Amino acid sequence: MQELKDEVKKLLEQGSIAGFLGMIATTSGVVPHLFVADKADEIEKLTTGDVRYSLVQILRWIAVRHPDDKFGIMCRACDERAMTEMFRNSQLSMDKVVMLGIPCTDELRIACECEEPTPKSLLFGQSTAKKWDKADVERIDAMETEERLDWWTEQLGKCIKCYGCRNSCPMCFCRVCTLNDDPLVKRGEIPSEFPSFHLTRAFHMAGRCVDCGLCEEACPMDIPIRTIYRKVRLVVGELTNFWTGESKGKSPLAELGDGTFPIQ
Amino acid sequence: MADESGSPFEPKIVAFCCNWCTYAGADLAGGMRLKYEPNFVTVRVMCSARVSPHFIIRAFQEGADGVFIGGCHIGDCHYVKGNYITAKRVAIMKRLLEFLGIPKERLHLVWIAASEGDKYAREVDAFTEKVRAMGPSPLKQVRFWKDATVSKKIYKSEAAAETPAGA
Structure with a gap:
């Protein structure tokens, strides 16, 4: 100290x-x-x-x-x-x-x-x-598809749209946020749309989320939101071998690449 | 597979077709008088890269049973490299949908050139058949943001916890 x-x-x-x-x-x-x-x-x-x-x-x-x-x-x-x-x-x-x-x-x-x-x-x-032992992501991966949907509906249905996850995020630096865009995601209406509100943000975190956990800490409804972002981080890492916060060079999602990425 | 009225389940599929290849391919399929399934609701976009994740999410949320994205072959893109983005985007989106409990087979990406009218007809038939076999989208059951009666479903586990044992 x-x-x-x-x-x-x-x-x-x-x-x-x-x-x-x-x-x-x-x-x-x-x-x-x-x-x-x-x-x-x-x-x-x-x-x-x-x-x-x-x-x-x-x-x-x-x-x-x-x-x-x-x-x-x-x-x-x-x-x-x-x-x-x-x-x-x-x-x-x-x-x-x-x-x-x-x-x-x-x-x-x-x-x-x-x-x-x-x-x-x-x-x-x-x-x-x-x-981190990946236990939270693996637990959901192990569920059946319907069970997973039920679990997430229950968890994400608690959302009160306080935008705390976005506001506390160290990586959210866009000047215009798509979560404030009424035609895409309605503001001020709860329960939040499933899955657009959370999935939009989760998708945006691809290649960005550094797994700090501030979003989950900020959440007043105790939604295990960090688990989704961890999954995003794993997905991007497995697909492109790019690990946010660790890998060097440009993000493969930020550049076009050479066209060899296969349809998956 | 049948709905409440007894008629067999017919899936509703939102198809985003790129203006330069897949849409022209669909035109050709029509011109060739090929017969294919009528379940597609086609949205013409200028490039498959125009299909933002929002479009896919929103289509599922509004009750689509499947989402089909058609673009030019790699190297044929009218905007040179637009479909490079689509390939990455869809790969990530599929895994995320799967993680949230929406089967990833409901999202389908395929490259169809303007000259491949027969491929378009085949892909439409194959995808429609696949979605028909999978049944209605599970998201139709959880549209609680519009229907207050379904929103009770979310809190059912909490209600069950409040009910005294043996009651």
Whole structure:
């Protein structure tokens, strides 16, 4: 923890970054905060916390307004994967960002499971979070087709269309969202259309979802929405050998390819 | 397979046909006086890549028993590489539909050139027969967003939990 504070202090004093996006402990809880050199005493209150925010999206908003400045960001492994995708999709510039990796806290170790819990830029400590064992996806894959439909109707039927999954997502950066497009997906009517509301978003997550789990955390109705996105990630990985947040180069879904992709 | 009125089940299939190849192929099939199944509701699109995932999802949601997408052969696309996208898109969409409980066989992609009128007729017959054998779309049973009586189905497990044992 002290390593992170020292590093942030050093970077801000050197002036190599204009600000550091991390989390601060306040009386009302842990919230995202931009630390700047002018208020160096705040750095003492820097915390890794036991909550997660879509810091990547916040950094994107800051970077849009300050395109020439370089910023530091606190990264868990999931944030780091999201950053990789942001670079790939030209939403952030790699030379304008300094990533400082932190391990997941004990609370997150219990609550969250992930393919690779250790960030590449880890500064201190170690992440011993549970590795994802694919149990949730396999459980649904093992069901009969009708049973699967029943299960999903029941789960997705709980949706109250709060758009929390979209708003908390670090990868949702489109300026115009198709879920706000009335002719395609009706706004403000519940129960939500089955399957268009969730399937549209799931399809859009192909080649994008970094499996951070913020959508499921944000969901007030406890819909296991992460399972669909995990399935999307697996499908894209199996079909094109492209793993979001890990693979190098362009996404095979973002470019046309050579036409050898077979009809399946 | 028969519905409530006793007449045999006839599937309704939404077909998205690319203007340059498959639609012309369908024209040719008509010109050749070929006989094929009348279950298709054809939508002409400029390219098979125009078929957004929305179209497929929406067709199923509004009660289609099957969705058929016809495009040019790879390399023949009027827009050079439009059908490259379609192939990837449909492959992912099929697996997602399957995951949500809609059999992936209900979505069918095929390349039909403008000169292949007979292939069009054969594909229509084969796909219609396949969907007819599969029966009505399972989504017809879960259109709860329009029909309040069906929406009770969603909460049936919760209601069952509230009912005291032995009641």
